[in-house]
Amino acid sequence: MNAQLVDDLKLSQLNPGQKGTIVSFTDAQMAVKLMEMGCLPGEVVEVERYAPFGDPIAIRVAGYQLCLRKAEAAVIIIE
């Protein structure tokens, strides 16, 4: 809602079970790859779980499960 007022929320900041809607990406090259895998702006993503040492992250998006490193999840801005 008020993403402008607070700092941008990154996907990597969510806890397991929390959901968010993809707004934009902070890395254009990574954005292309993420979109090809179904992470489009407007899609709802849910953090499923973190690996035992807190990295990588498993997320649910567009009807399937993806895993990505925390640094990769940090380029996804959500609300």
Added chain:
Amino acid sequence: MANLKVALVGNPNTGKSTLFNLLTGLNQKVGNFPGITVDKKTGFCKLSSGVSAEIIDLPGTYSLYPKSKDESIVFQVLADKTNPSHPDIIILVADATNLRRNLLLFSQVADLGIPMLLVLNMADLAKKEGISVNVNKLAERLGVQVVTISARKLSGIDTLKKAMAHTTLIATQNTTIDARNYAPAAVDAVKEKLGDVSDYYALQVLHQHETLTFLSKQQQEEIETIEVTNGFESVKLQGEETVARYRQLSKILNEVVVDLGAEKKFALTDKIDSVLTHKVWGFLIFFFILFFIFNAIFSWSSVPMDLIEGGFAWLTTSGHEYLPAGVLTDLLLDGVVAGLGGIVIFIPQIAILFALISILEDTGYMARVTFLMDKIMRRFGLSGKSVVPLIGGIACAVPSIMSARNIENWKDRIITIMVTPLVSCSARLPVYALLISLVVPNQNVWGIFNMQGLALMAMYLISILAAILVALVFKFIIKARERSYFIMELPVYRMPRWKNVLLTMYEKSKTFVFEAGKVIIAISIVLWVMSTYGPSNRFEAIEAKYAAIEANSTDSVQLASLERDKSAEKLENSYAGILGKTIEPAIKPLGYDWKIGIALITSFAAREAFVGTMATIYSVESADGEQGELRLRDKIAASKDPVTGLPVFTFATAMSLMLFYAFAMQCMSTVAIVYRETKSWKWPVIQLVYMTTMAYVAALVAYQLLK
């Protein structure tokens, strides 16, 4: 011969390989795409009309814009009309349960203007999940034939074959986006240069020209100029194009797909995941599975390996008995057959390791292992996927290095390949066993631990530690060729497809025998010649000496022992023996004499040859009388330095030798497989040099400190 070339294109995990296996059966072969380290799987398939088709399985990808070297093959093959694998028609395999993402690739490929048809795999699963696809409407909107199949349940394959036969050789598909929306001036300029190509083809070439090997240097430079003068922003345009394609696809899918209720397929997977990726249970289960694999490679393979060993021994003995004696027979039996035996012996372990790995992959568990281990392994320049090859290395480096192919990232994969042979394999076991029994007392400490067992375990721990530390060093030396992405699908858990498992076993064993086999046989022959022949004057002298002694002897036991002595003396004077003496100054600081030098040379090909060579060399001493029928271990332990009269095998020498065998690359099968997997001599040579250096230094330090 095939009258039709068909390429299979699709996302990973869509059942593309299963479909390939169904279409071609055992009628397939693995080759190379010219100049690139990617396997090319092709096979033949008879279509219903009596037409035969050559099927080419292209690497799975989410997009024509490649993330890895493997993925870059797809556009290279589809774009280059002169490529021998360039298809007449494309079958795009899509997962019906996740159509939108799968159709992104379809729409990119469609815009290249090659005739194609769409296969919706897992149609049965989609139905179960409440996803209903109006196939006719989809076909109409896309402008291609759409066939629904279930590769698992073997349904729809005949329909697909008919559809392949009916595909026109003129592309019928509708274009999804207008490539001229993106950099029209640059697209026009490229079309002018390359002639008859589609707008989208030109756009792709603009994006990818730096890596397209079919373009001449001049063409690449010309396109680079076009890119610069038109201010072509590759990354930004890729993003815009992807968004536009999804927008177009959403329109189509809204008319075609009715989702009656989803999420069902995840319920079970979620439950399994909460255990398998749990921070305690996940690791416990993983280590249990590793232990199971390790154990299976050792125990299941022992019977077939004994049979193979026995079979080859029988072949050699009876060959010597029935074939006319002579150089050719010796070459055939002791060179070629022995070399072949050294290859075939590995087949049971390779088959078992790959059967288990393909089950883990097929069920979806491997993706979870990667997820679980990635963070730890990344610290050492490896990836979550390096775990399996490293553990497999305890059994045998050869199949393990082959299994490193699962690692998409080039740098991670090379590092894994480079350090896997450091992990102590089963061939080092007999060497360790012999040396430990020589110098470590067979006593228990604290009542329960056997000291010899502890020493053996220490050798394995040292080897794993060495592998991890060397990986860390390579992490800083090797430069990454591509940006590393970890983004990966975690597929839904499924039952393994047993036919795929069998085919993988068969294919990997075959590849190993034919590819590594050539090199191994060549080196075996060289080694045989070196240890059989020596300067003729020396050999004649030995023959004359023994002929004279044997003439005076009638006792058959004595004769047999004389024959053994003769062969030992011949080995000593053979080129290998001379080489052993030549390198003596170099290995003296490690605590070795020329006899161990010979063993080092003969075990260059395969380290397990150490024990056999030692047996041959030390049989010399048995003729001295008093030691008589002592076992090899006792003979070696009793051997004295001729100058000082001190035992050769001290604790320091044995430790130094064990460390040498732990680190040295004495396995030509591994050298051959590293060459095959990296398709260059650079990596096996680097590996040979660094491992030998490490072995030498470790052995030197150990001997000098302990002596």
